[in-house]
Amino acid sequence: MTDDKKQEFYKALLEKDSAYEGLFFVGVKSTGVFCRPTCPARKPKFENCEFYNTAEEALLASFRPCRRCSPLSHPNQVSELVQTLVQAVEENPEKKWREKDFRELAVDESTARRQFKKRFGMTFVQYARARRMGIAMKEIRAGKPMIDAQLSTGYESGSGFRDAFSRIMGDAPASAKDNQILKASWIDTRLGPMIAIADEDALLLLEFVDRRGLEKEVEVLRSKTRSAIIPGKTRPIESIERELDLYFKGELTEFHTPVRLIGTPFQLKVWDKLKQIPAGETRSYTDIACEIGKPTAVRAVARANGSNQLALIIPCHRVILSDGSTGGYAGGSARKKWLLELESKRHYQNQ
Incomplete structure (x- = not known):
């Protein structure tokens, strides 16, 4: 070294x-x-x-x-307390949590609040409420009367149900049938945690959790898709979780999880070219601009590259500067270098 x-x-x-x-x-x-x-x-x-x-x-x-940072486990690995409470919610998702429920599990309520806030960006009570509302949303979209969904998720008051629904989903139940639900899940990887957001059919977002501007990305996605985003998993999320594990082991170079790209026609054209860059190879922004027939649009290509919301799947890390230097990367230049080295090693092993 x-x-x-x-x-x-x-x-x-x-x-x-x-x-x-x-x-x-x-x-x-x-x-x-x-x-x-x-x-x-x-x-x-x-x-x-x-x-x-x-x-x-x-x-x-x-x-x-080291006992403090546990280097043999994934960074930000789920604590036993979080695992216990998530399991308790799954066993009874309609439950309304109260102080005595925490005592029965020998869990400190304030500790639960703090750990969930750090892990999911919401308190445990908010997490449990979001899970209950996810069930209600599914029932409403399936055509079940709103009053049934309200009662089955433990809300005796119609106004309380609507208020809780609006806080979590960003929409009122009456118009919920016109909107879709997206699930968000945390995925631990060799290079740090990632967030995956998907519906039942396709993956819409995959980013490193510490990416600059991630919160805005999620909000833009929510707005463009007119969706509510709640914690949970779908088949595309389970698929990308398996593929990421193989990718970071150096056993996979192409992702097959179904994705849905949301962008302008120009962005879609750039992203399509990025997907065509084989693992172990790189292209410059100028190369991409020429390949899409816009040789003077190098800066626009760079912006489209940075707007990609599917890290690794749309391999924007394979785009470097014309002088051969790696250039920037929303996930961090150190990660970019590591990814290129991983793919380069795999490329030469296969030759």
Whole structure:
């Protein structure tokens, strides 16, 4: 490993940069432990750091896993408390949670609120309510009378049902049949967590959770599709979860999960060209502009490239600058380099 790479990794360690999750591990000679880049522990001096590409390398160098950042598990892995509560909701999704319910599970209510907020961007009560409303939405769309959906999800008051529905779904029940439901799910990967959003037929969004502007992307998707977005899984989400696991193991280079692209005709043309770039190869923005018959539209191509909402599937990371440098990437330039190296290795292995 070069000195420049070590300095780059050390800077990421000091800044706890999540874009470097999975790219390296650091062994701390003064303590004998190895950590992930985002470890909250006090940072070691540079001269006490040894950097490794994999956890296995750190283990073989006699370092033991840090107890604070658990480098042998996925970053942001679901805690046992979150798993327990999610399972409890699935066992009785219509349940209205109260203080005594938390006591029966020996769970601290404030801890549950904090962990769910960190993990899902909503409190546990909001999560449980969203799940109940998801059931109500399904019943309404199936033609079931609103009063039945209201009562089956535990709302005795019609106005309370409508208010809760509007807060979560962004729409009133009376017009719900005209809207669709999208499910959002968290997927842990080698390079950090990703969020997947899909309906029952196709994947609409796949992004790294720490991507800049993700919240706006989700809101634009909600607006363009006139959809409500709730926690959950669909077949496309389960499919991409399996494919991502194979991709990061270097066992898959093309994704087959059905997707739905939402963009302008120009964006769709650019994204189609991106999908045609084989794994292990790259193109420049100029190359793409020429291929779509718009050689002077290099900047427009770059904007379309950055507007892609299906990371990895639409491989915008395979587009580099004309001088051969990697250029920017919404998921972080370090991730982009790692992805290109992964695909390059796989490409040469297959030749």
